[in-house]
Amino acid sequence: MASPAKRPRVSGGRRCHPVPSVAGPAGGGEPDSEPVAGFLRWCGRVGLELSPKVAVSRHGTVAGYGMVALDSVQSGELLFAVPRAALLSPHTCSIRGLLERERDALQSQSGWVPLLLALLHELQAPASPWSPYFALWPDLGRLEHPMFWPEEERRRLLQGTGVPEAVEKDLANIRSEYHSVVLPFMEAHPDLFSPSVRSLELYQQLVALVMAYSFQEPLEEEEDEKEPNSPLMVPAADILNHVANHNAHLEYSTDYLRMVATQPIPKGHEIFNTYGQMANWQLIHMYGFVEPYPDNTDDTADIQMVTVRDAALQGAKDEAERLLLCERWDFLCKLEMVGEEGAFVIGREEVLTHEELTATLKVLCMPAEEFREYKDRDEWGKDETEEDNLTVSSIPSLKTSWRQLLRDSVLLTLQMYATDLKTEQDLLNKEVYVKLSWREQAALQVRYGQKMILHQLLQLTS
Template identity: 55%
Template sequence: MASAPKRLKVAAGSCVRGKGSADPISSFLAWCGRAGVELSPKVRLSREGAVAGYGLLAAEELERGEVLFTVPRTALLSQHTSSIGGLLQEAQESLQSQSGWVPLLLALLHEYTASNSWWQPYFSLWQDFSSLDHPMFCFQEPLEEEDEDEKSPNPPMMVPVADILNHVAKHNANLEYTPHCLQMVSTQPISKGQEIFNTYGQMANWQLLHMYGFAEPYPGNTNDTADVQMVTLRRAALRRAKSEAEQQLVREQWDFLCQLEMVGEEGAFVLGWDEVLTEEELSMTLKVLCMSAEEFQEYKEQEGWEDDSEEEESSTLSNEALSRLKAPCKKLLYDSVLLTLEAYRSDLRAEQELLDRKEAFEQLSRREQQALHVRYGQKRILHQLLQLLA
């Protein structure tokens, strides 16, 4: 079953109480006019036709590269634009945190509870406390290339209109940043009546569920991933060891990999649809754990260094490369995937049947539905890997 992706519209509302309005859209659009927010006449805000709550839809045919709306930086809700911005600036040293969200949260609390806040029409679109399904959603402006090495990211902010858009991996619009404004631009032709989707980044379903409270049904999320815990490979290697000496070799190989910082007790190998995202770590781990005692001793003496450009090139673990792994490495990875699948409470077929039975699926709570989408996508990736390794 292909259920539409959903999330609470302006998800920050899951943390604060919404304020109703007879016609919140009209009130919000009037506020946009006063705030200098410009919406293209080719788009419209609506509940009808959106996957959940409010959404942005194409009122006319749209071409690639069209500006759908423009939000001046003065209309962004942040620690700097809040009416208590000066106070937050004075107290910035005591408000420091790793995420940088504390000043924004304080600004939101103040503006939301202030009866005369300029942002009230914006808040009218937010959900209330009856819908606490997922964390708060804020935009965080990406760093410029020259700033990527700096420790602290740009502070988060709320972006009116932009935060109404839903996310899908195969999105059709993207938010662009300029010194004076933010613009939502179409990235492909969009048909009349079609919903306009933004992207929150290349996120697996478990990340979307954790951060935004929803997951994309299979096969929508092309960025989905599955994890194989690093210790699972150790476990599989120990299982195939036929003697105490071979088990001791595995332990020494694992300790060596830990020293190289290739593996760890809490780490995981990340598998995507088309390739292994932790390719260096998995390549090295498979290689070392499949060495004989003699090969491992020689490898340790070289301290893990080899002058073999051909082998370096083969470390890119695309699906094609996985299918060409040496037999011992294939077997070790295959066994590790089987162990990973055993950790799930149900198998792929049972969850496929549940997804196919619409009535049974709709009897699940929303959280159960989203968790099912996460598990199902992960299992599909793992089963695909089993086929490649068979």
């Protein structure tokens, strides 16, 4: 349902169960949790091989189930291997033949319907081979994605972050997809889908689960122009939690998916995968958690593209200048450098949309006669200079007009939040912070990380 701009999505979210327990593979200690023990027996049956150096655990993890090292692990060492037959996808589920035959009827904007129908069927199938895997899933009624927050709370806590708008789009897409594609399909096959799973509420929960826990196999370089691969569920891999400074990653091959250590992991330490370079607003939107400031080195702040246009228009001296700015904006739209719903994405050290931001500042700030010549060129963009390689550190050296427009855009962006930076800093006071609810703390981390980046831009453009 969601696809973060300029960020790859490669993995799934974390658990929210606080009860401590540990279980490892054969030789890794006696499991004391029946769901984990059942999962490990299932791993043995399907050929999912866990290293004796790792354990599925709720103890020593940042959130709920995770994986910890029972012994020291070296960089490059195999942690576990998942045979492709053990993946849960439309191609491996019990109704794969039906899903394949009805593939054209199951097309949707998200592309997730076949997997979601596979999950809906397997969840209520009396003898589903995936039952031991499902036993490690989180309680679907306790997922912490903002889509499950009351609308008033979501808007109040996350105003200005971009999350409420993303959630509203998700909810509209989920409702449309369910009523137009999913429910008619289930009603057409009542022998495969019991009334217990014909529920918009359950469908929304499964969408959130797929959003947080599924994987998308990356395309080959020569396939870059193709649509992204459909999501699939990867048992064991979706147990790992995420941090920006991760120590493992998933490798894909013909027969197996392998989780491999990317750095030495000391005994007793948690094993972390990466879900891609995710800003905190993306983490809370798609996975239901955040990394506290300043841990998320991949955090970003967005400046809406139309905000830069508005900042330029508010500085126009007369109607003629406003009309010329609108002409310049239309030119940028034609070049596909900007769009009404697009955003410029700024990290702590890099401008992720540097090409688009550079082009926008250049076109909106150049003298009128220069724009006329520029617009008539046959091969726009062939005259790149060093200023086109825009980075955060190079912002102070930009032309004065560029810096002023960027500064005005940042000031307009900061007005979209309900609170200022000083208010956030007061809330981060330890005695105040511990009294906040989990949602208040998480939303605060999202807002604060974004505002720190925006205030850094203010300093660099002053």
